[in-house]
Amino acid sequence: MNEQQHHTTSPNSAVTVIGLGPMGQAITRTLLTAGHPVTVWNRTAGRAAGVVADGATLAATPREAAGEALPELLASADSIGAILRAAEETPGAALDADEHPGDLSTVTMMGATADHIVETSAALGLDLALPLAVQAHYRHAIGNGHGGDNWTRIIDGIRNA
Incomplete structure (x- = not known):
């Protein structure tokens, strides 16, 4: 439980x-x-x-x-x-339907953010396990041609891992 x-x-x-x-x-x-x-x-x-x-x-x-x-x-x-x-009647329904709405936060942009987080975490001597895992999801999505998609596209790699 x-x-x-x-x-x-x-x-x-x-x-x-x-x-x-x-x-x-x-x-x-x-x-x-x-x-x-x-x-x-x-x-x-x-x-x-x-x-x-x-x-x-x-x-x-x-x-x-x-x-x-x-x-x-x-x-x-x-x-x-x-x-x-809280506002969704069926949480995750859009992602389940392979819909990734929005264009303000693309996989490439959020991947660059993940890169900065890894670099900063390393410079501060922090544990890199989580930042590196997140960074890997963005790099995987970019490698699969989804760099211009909304950042939620990383769910594909998570689901197929």
Whole structure:
């Protein structure tokens, strides 16, 4: 029997968001609205201007951004899927139908992000098992000609592994 683990955070837990593409900006604004202090970092610092104006704090480096907030974000990670699926009547139906909507986050773009995460994790001396596994999924999808597809295309390689 699987027992689901629930994590609780205090109402004003500090949170870090690294990466301020459309999703990172939306997450940051949602957290700010909920009353969380949010520290952000993006390799293109100018992308942070809007969320900083909304109340986020801009860090100079990913290490500075992670500070004490990273464990809180990781502890809450098991809730993210439930949040994302909340509006779906049948979670994953589009992927099951081989539909990969959206063009803002392609396999190639997210693969480049995975490359940066691997490089940064290595530079910080972090365990590389998970970043390398994620990077491998993107490289597999690119190798199969799906670089221009939405990032959700990596599900094909995961399902066929």
